[in-house]
Amino acid sequence: MRRASGPHLARLLGDWPSAGPPGPAYGRLAAALRLLVLDGRLPLATRLPGEREMAAALGVSRTTVTAAYAALRDSGHAASRQGSGTWTTVPDIEEPTGGPGAWSPSPRSRALDLAHASPAAPPALRAAYETAAQALPAHLPGHGYEPVGLPELRATVADRYTARGLPTTPDQVLVTNGAQQGVSLLLTLLCDPGDRVLVDHPTYPNALDAIARRGARPVPVPLDEAGWDVEALTAAVRQTAPRVAYLIPDFHNPTGLLMPPPVRAELTRTLTVGRTVAIVDETLVELALDPGGVAPTPFAAYGEGNRVVTVGSASKSFWGGLRVGWVRADRDTVRRLAAIRASLDAGTPVLEQLAVAALLGVADDVLAERRGELADRCDLLTALLRDRLPGWRARRPDGGLVLWCDLGSPRSSALVGAAGSHGLRLAAGPRFGVDGAFERRLRLPYSLRPETLTDAVERLRAAWAAVSGGEDEVRGGPGGDAFVA
Numbered sequence: 001m002r003r004a005s006g007p008h009l010a011r012l013l014g015d016w017p018s019a020g021p022p023g024p025a026y027g028r029l030a031a032a033l034r035l036l037v038l039d040g041r042l043p044l045a046t047r048l049p050g051e052r053e054m055a056a057a058l059g060v061s062r063t064t065v066t067a068a069y070a071a072l073r074d075s076g077h078a079a080s081r082q083g084s085g086t087w088t089t090v091p092d093i094e095e096p097t098g099g100p101g102a103w104s105p106s107p108r109s110r111a112l113d114l115a116h117a118s119p120a121a122p123p124a125l126r127a128a129y130e131t132a133a134q135a136l137p138a139h140l141p142g143h144g145y146e147p148v149g150l151p152e153l154r155a156t157v158a159d160r161y162t163a164r165g166l167p168t169t170p171d172q173v174l175v176t177n178g179a180q181q182g183v184s185l186l187l188t189l190l191c192d193p194g195d196r197v198l199v200d201h202p203t204y205p206n207a208l209d210a211i212a213r214r215g216a217r218p219v220p221v222p223l224d225e226a227g228w229d230v231e232a233l234t235a236a237v238r239q240t241a242p243r244v245a246y247l248i249p250d251f252h253n254p255t256g257l258l259m260p261p262p263v264r265a266e267l268t269r270t271l272t273v274g275r276t277v278a279i280v281d282e283t284l285v286e287l288a289l290d291p292g293g294v295a296p297t298p299f300a301a302y303g304e305g306n307r308v309v310t311v312g313s314a315s316k317s318f319w320g321g322l323r324v325g326w327v328r329a330d331r332d333t334v335r336r337l338a339a340i341r342a343s344l345d346a347g348t349p350v351l352e353q354l355a356v357a358a359l360l361g362v363a364d365d366v367l368a369e370r371r372g373e374l375a376d377r378c379d380l381l382t383a384l385l386r387d388r389l390p391g392w393r394a395r396r397p398d399g400g401l402v403l404w405c406d407l408g409s410p411r412s413s414a415l416v417g418a419a420g421s422h423g424l425r426l427a428a429g430p431r432f433g434v435d436g437a438f439e440r441r442l443r444l445p446y447s448l449r450p451e452t453l454t455d456a457v458e459r460l461r462a463a464w465a466a467v468s469g470g471e472d473e474v475r476g477g478p479g480g481d482a483f484v485a
């Protein structure tokens with residue numbers, strides 16, 4: 001079981017005494033801990049510090065901590081056993097009451113899930129599985145272990161990179177179980193515990209988790225609506241000599257930004273000088289908010305191939321349930337990644353690889369439809385928010401699946417806490433940063449069905465009213481539009 005130390009938790013809790021509900025200190029502490037659990041900053045099954053350690057770290061009495069832990073147990077956010085301490089849990093989310101509306105199907109809870117941004121499978125997936133099933137018999141006489149991936153899928157992925165301006169051969173591709181596995185394998189190969197990893201700030205939370213799990217230290221460089229700040233990135237490379245930079249230049253999660261070509265070129269030069277290897281996460285690269293949009297030229301095409309490794313995925317282009325991703329790197333890196341992977345699993349399922357190869361064969365049509373649908377849904381969510389939550393702001397993303405909303409006040413974690421009782425599951429802004437940043441932000445996916453988005457915004461409005469006390473000032477001035485293109 002993971003363990004949170006007192007000082008670490010004190011840092012995560014920040015200014016909890018002034019942030020919580022009115023009432024005794026133990027109630028405010030319990031509320032602050034609950035929010036950390038709900039919004040994933042304190043992972044489930046993490047052992048909390050002993051009461052004495054926690055009291056010392058926070059500068060409160062042990063009685064306060066004892067009462068706060070008891071309150072967490074009562075609300076289902078902690079459990080304890082004699083001799084094993086207290087650890088984090090989540091209660092079953094109850095079915096919300098009142099109001100008709102669509103529910104996003106979720107195996108474990110009936111809450112409407114806005115914490116994940118993943119579109120449903122396209123209609124073409126069925127046909128792709130049928131094609132895959134027809135191709136499968138040819139593979140059955142073999143053992144079926146494909147630790148580097150099926151040759152036909154590696155070749156198709158390689159061809160796609162070549163067509164995008166990055167000449168690639170099949171042996172430069174390692175098929176993985178999703179982009180997440182690719183990122184984790186690369187961090188294992190490229191970093192040692194204690195190494196620094198440069199990240200955009202905000203960034204994709206599971207990459208931050210993978211960096212933490214490797215024992216590496218993130219070096220966050222702010223990324224705001226103006227885009228990547230090459231000067232700040234260069235200074236960070238010079239000052240901290242990061243071993244690796246984890247970047248999402250294509251429809252960045254969560255900001256939706258696309259890195260312009262001159263920035264790609266300059267950043268490549270900076271990383272080369274700093275001898276920093278870039279892990280470029282292209283999971284969202286096919287999702288320009290423009291039906292005719294073509295995938296941008298790969299970051300890796302701007303410089304030395306072996307200083308840039310690229311991670312791709314079928315999850316957002318097609319479907320997350322396929323669990324197929326890949327790494328594109330030089331041959332030696334692919335070989336070394338395959339060796340590390342052997343201790344984790346023995347390859348990606350053959351049927352899913354065949355299905356992805358079939359989908360890539362019809363990708364242009366499937367993706368054009370997906371991009372058109374996402375653009376419509378982005379417009380819908382923007383219009384709903386403008387109407388129902390006029391104090392919020394969001395820049396129109398260049399692509400991807402989410403709006404990175406500015407709430408106008410630092411209440412993101414509180415909103416996530418309140419949302420549960422409105423049947424919503426949300427990802428709070430601080431999930432996308434380090435050390436509690438982005439409390440004014442909320443990431444909202446527009447990939448859901450239109451009726452679900454409408455329902456979700458009504459629930460959001462109710463949850464926001466509960467945490468903002470109804471004060472929701474309209475920003476942008478008279479005639480101003482809070483949602484700008």
Ligand SMILES: Cc1ncc(COP(=O)(O)O)c(C=O)c1O
Nearest residue numbers: 178179180204253283313315325
């Ligand atoms: C930037 C980014 N990288 C990686 C992933 C994980 O992708 P996969 O499902 O292929 O593991 C996601 C999923 O949301 C993502 O947004």
